[in-house]
Amino acid sequence: MHAPALLTLDQLARLVPALHSRGYQVVGPTVRDGAIVYDVLEGISDLPVGWTDEQEAGRYRLRRRNDDALFGYVVGPQSWKKYVHPAEVRLLTAERSGHTFRILNNDPSPPRRAFLGVRACELAAIAVQDRVLQGDRYRDPIYAARREGIFIVAVNCTQAAPTCFCTSMGTGPRVRGAYDLALTELVGPGKHEFVIEAGSDAGAEVLAELAPSAPSEAVCQEAEAAVERAASQIQRRMDTTGIRDLLYTNFDHPRWDNVAQRCLTCANCTMVCPTCFCTTVEDVSDVTGMHAERWRKWDSCFTQNFSYIHGGNIRSSAKSRYRQWMTHKLASWIDQFGSSGCVGCGRCITWCPVGIDITEEVRAIRESPASSKESSHGNP
Amino acid sequence: MTMATATTTDPMLPQPYSVRQVVKETADTFTLTLEPSNGAGGNRFQPGQFSMLWVFGVGELPISISGDPAERNRLAYTVRSVGQATHALVSREVGGAVGVRGPFGTGWPVEKAEGRDVLVVAGGIGLAPLRPVIYEVLHHREKYGRLVVLYGARSPRELLYRKELAAWARQHETQVLSTVDYGGLSWRGQVGVVTTLFKYARLQPERSLAFACGPEIMMRFVARDLETRGLARENIYLSMERNMKCALGFCGHCQYGPHFICKDGPIFRYDQMRPLLEKYEL
Amino acid sequence: METLERIIADHPFFAGLESYYTNLLTGCASNVRFEKGTYIFREGEEANEFYLIRAGKVAVEIFAPQRKPIMLATVAEGEVLGWSWLLPPYQWRFHAHAIETVRAIALDGKCLRTKCEQNHDLGYEILKRFAQIMEQRLEATRFQLLDVYAVGK
Numbered sequence: 042m043h044a045p046a047l048l049t050l051d052q053l054a055r056l057v058p059a060l061h062s063r064g065y066q067v068v069g070p071t072v073r074d075g076a077i078v079y080d081v082l083e084g085i086s087d088l089p090v091g092w093t094d095e096q097e098a099g100r101y102r103l104r105r106r107n108d109d110a111l112f113g114y115v116v117g118p119q120s121w122k123k124y125v126h127p128a129e130v131r132l133l134t135a136e137r138s139g140h141t142f143r144i145l146n147n148d149p150s151p152p153r154r155a156f157l158g159v160r161a162c163e164l165a166a167i168a169v170q171d172r173v174l175q176g177d178r179y180r181d182p183i184y185a186a187r188r189e190g191i192f193i194v195a196v197n198c199t200q201a202a203p204t205c206f207c208t209s210m211g212t213g214p215r216v217r218g219a220y221d222l223a224l225t226e227l228v229g230p231g232k233h234e235f236v237i238e239a240g241s242d243a244g245a246e247v248l249a250e251l252a253p254s255a256p257s258e259a260v261c262q263e264a265e266a267a268v269e270r271a272a273s274q275i276q277r278r279m280d281t282t283g284i285r286d287l288l289y290t291n292f293d294h295p296r297w298d299n300v301a302q303r304c305l306t307c308a309n310c311t312m313v314c315p316t317c318f319c320t321t322v323e324d325v326s327d328v329t330g331m332h333a334e335r336w337r338k339w340d341s342c343f344t345q346n347f348s349y350i351h352g353g354n355i356r357s358s359a360k361s362r363y364r365q366w367m368t369h370k371l372a373s374w375i376d377q378f379g380s381s382g383c384v385g386c387g388r389c390i391t392w393c394p395v396g397i398d399i400t401e402e403v404r405a406i407r408e409s410p411a412s413s414k415e416s417s418h419g420n421p
Numbered sequence: 422m423t424m425a426t427a428t429t430t431d432p433m434l435p436q437p438y439s440v441r442q443v444v445k446e447t448a449d450t451f452t453l454t455l456e457p458s459n460g461a462g463g464n465r466f467q468p469g470q471f472s473m474l475w476v477f478g479v480g481e482l483p484i485s486i487s488g489d490p491a492e493r494n495r496l497a498y499t500v501r502s503v504g505q506a507t508h509a510l511v512s513r514e515v516g517g518a519v520g521v522r523g524p525f526g527t528g529w530p531v532e533k534a535e536g537r538d539v540l541v542v543a544g545g546i547g548l549a550p551l552r553p554v555i556y557e558v559l560h561h562r563e564k565y566g567r568l569v570v571l572y573g574a575r576s577p578r579e580l581l582y583r584k585e586l587a588a589w590a591r592q593h594e595t596q597v598l599s600t601v602d603y604g605g606l607s608w609r610g611q612v613g614v615v616t617t618l619f620k621y622a623r624l625q626p627e628r629s630l631a632f633a634c635g636p637e638i639m640m641r642f643v644a645r646d647l648e649t650r651g652l653a654r655e656n657i658y659l660s661m662e663r664n665m666k667c668a669l670g671f672c673g674h675c676q677y678g679p680h681f682i683c684k685d686g687p688i689f690r691y692d693q694m695r696p697l698l699e700k701y702e703l
Numbered sequence: 704m705e706t707l708e709r710i711i712a713d714h715p716f717f718a719g720l721e722s723y724y725t726n727l728l729t730g731c732a733s734n735v736r737f738e739k740g741t742y743i744f745r746e747g748e749e750a751n752e753f754y755l756i757r758a759g760k761v762a763v764e765i766f767a768p769q770r771k772p773i774m775l776a777t778v779a780e781g782e783v784l785g786w787s788w789l790l791p792p793y794q795w796r797f798h799a800h801a802i803e804t805v806r807a808i809a810l811d812g813k814c815l816r817t818k819c820e821q822n823h824d825l826g827y828e829i830l831k832r833f834a835q836i837m838e839q840r841l842e843a844t845r846f847q848l849l850d851v852y853a854v855g856k
Contacts, residue, residue, distance in 0.1 A: 350662055
């Protein structure tokens with residue numbers, strides 16, 4: 042374990058050039074279109090300096106802070122999956138060649154990227170996607186190529202949104218797991234500094250270049266307290282005790298009908314979810330019919346034809362599609378990949394246009410569990 | 422942009438195969454035999470496995486392999502034309518190209534069937550993924566007990582492999598019975614659903630392994646009736662079907678409860694499937 | 704030489720029936736044979752018997768105007784043909800067409816109804832067996848109605 046170090050704002054500003062000089066494209070949070078999104082950063086001034094976000098179920102607003110914090114917000118509509126598991130990616134280009142066809146390798150290697158500003162829940166989400174896309178039977182070469190060698194600068198949350206529930210999912214607010222650098226921002230009157238720890242040799246090497254000083258015990262304790270404060274701000278809870286069996290045995294719970302009354306099956310929750318990985322494939326060909334491409338695109342289990350097999354859709358009702366999404370995320374994911382698919386980031390709550398709250402849906406089922414016998418009573 | 426022919430073994434990239442033969446089985450069902458275009462060795466497969474077949478510029482489909490596992494360098498697929506992509510596939514002419522990925526998925530556990538009676542129960546096009554099992558048993562007749570093939574289809578016109586069914590019926594220790602839901606008066610086989618054939622099956626249930634494939638409702642009836650007739654749930658295997666885009670467990674479409682049909686299946690034991698089969702819209 | 708009683712006792716339909724009852728049944732039984740192509744009974748005729756099929760195959764058919772005869776089911780070796788003799792109005796509802804030469808044991812329905820009325824234990828044994836056949840046929844009919852091989856249903 043590397044000892045914590047202290048950086049001033051000016052020292053931190055050297056981080057982006059240090060990463061650039063090592064060949065990384067640096068991506069991280071920035072303000073665009075009234076939201077904090079992830080994009081290429083040329084320097085720390087591209088970060089959402091002095092901005093924060095207000096989030097509630099179905100609501101997201103940016104607001105000015107009364108300081109110049111770089112990381113004074115939580116998570117926005119995007120997640121890092123846009124880089125490692127792109128929303129649209131060409132699987133292949135092929136051309137006709139006599140009676141047969143040739144597959145052409147036409148995509149340049151993705152850039153080596155450094156992720157700056159990865160929150161604890163997002164680090165957990167990356168670990169979840171690692172298990173799904175490269176830790177099971179097959180390795181997704183598209184994901185693997187983008188994932189390999191990413192330099193991760195994690196950030197401990199020092200504030201929480203009302204939609205956050207990472208403490209319930211055991212993922213935050215303190216970053217854990219595989220990062221290269223992890224920093225905690227300390228901002229106050231006349232003070233702006235960062236406690237930073239290296240989590241890898243590569244991280245330690247970059248950190249050394251920033252010429253940090255050694256933090257005092259008091260500063261370290263202040264950083265601890267800041268993260269504790271974020272934890273204590275978290276109001277939302279999800280009781281995950283026996284959640285797999287809870288959802289499996291409540292397949293016929295009337296709550297699914299209740300949520301289906303509200304759910305628009307718009308698929309927003311799956312788009313903003315940092316672990317949702319489903320995709321579809323589309324074929325395109327040019328007018329000559331000589332060239333064809335196959336594109337992989339994010340898909341959602343909320344779409345009607347997601348479950349189509351000749352003759353019809355397996356899950357045609359909104360009820361069944363919401364149930365599939367939530368049961369997969371919280372229950373069958375455990376069977377499939379050994380962990381929950383939910384990291385408690387709260388994006389699905391914020392970005393649901395009707396404010397459906399996954400923690401509330403779990404609570405409703407837990408508080409009035411209906412066995413399948415009870416729910417089918419009077420409906421033989 | 423660099424343009425070079427792909428050399429990696431990317432599981433998402435189809436290998437070019439060409440159509441060697443097209444056999445019309447019924448009005449809408451065809452068997453295509455494919456060979457690798459580049460003269461390389463074809464992929465070996467286990468009975469019950471499937472491939473992803475790609476038609477250039479049209480689309481890709483999961484199709485069970487219906488050919489003989491002993492035939493190297495040849496892959497046969499029996500395809501029912503029910504949509505744009507299947508229509509494009511069955512319309513391929515001899516010499517035409519088809520992209521092949523795979524084989525994927527679990528096979529029928531034929532090794533577990535050694536020394537036992539083998540009961541094959543098929544409905545409609547469900548005989549296609551079971552035909553490799555029949556070939557396998559007939560090639561190694563001494564390794565298995567009796568082979569009983571029970572086959573149901575909607576009408577006599579929709580029975581697959583009719584000549585082969587007759588030929589198999591003449592094999593040693595082999596019984597083949599076909600039934601149709603709607604028989605014309607010229608039909609001399611059985612009329613009734615496939616479960617009505619169980620009473621004619623000459624095998625010992627307690628030493629039998631059953632492999633069933635067909636519409637999901639049919640498999641439910643079949644498995645339940647087989648259990649009534651003394652087959653243990655763990656000796657009954659079903660082949661499941663769901664939407665599939667990648668066959669690798671990445672696209673998420675084929676999830677069935679905790680299972681991915683593509684990599685955990687498509688062949689599952691009935692005792693694993695039983696709690697899920699009755700769940701509507703799972 | 705197999706006796707009639709032995710044949711009845713060995714037929715799967717009467718499996719497990721006590722010999723006292725098989726003996727009673729034998730009094731109502733006779734050996735019959737129907738050549739391929741002949742009709743064993745026709746719709747609307749009086750239903751006075753049922754058949755334990757020993758060999759051959761029978762098609763249960765119904766005719767409708769402007770349509771070809773419809774084959775509803777086939778009944779073969781080891782199965783039982785006909786239950787209209789059991790319930791009023793004792794009339795066949797379908798045709799039974801021997802599509803292969805059929806050897807069977809015919810059981811006289813009137814004779815059997817009388818014995819069942821006199822001996823309700825026998826009646827119960829018979830009804831239990833027919834109830835099972837009816838259940839199986841109903842189940843198969845429901846399954847058939849699902850038309851599971853059709854696309855787009």
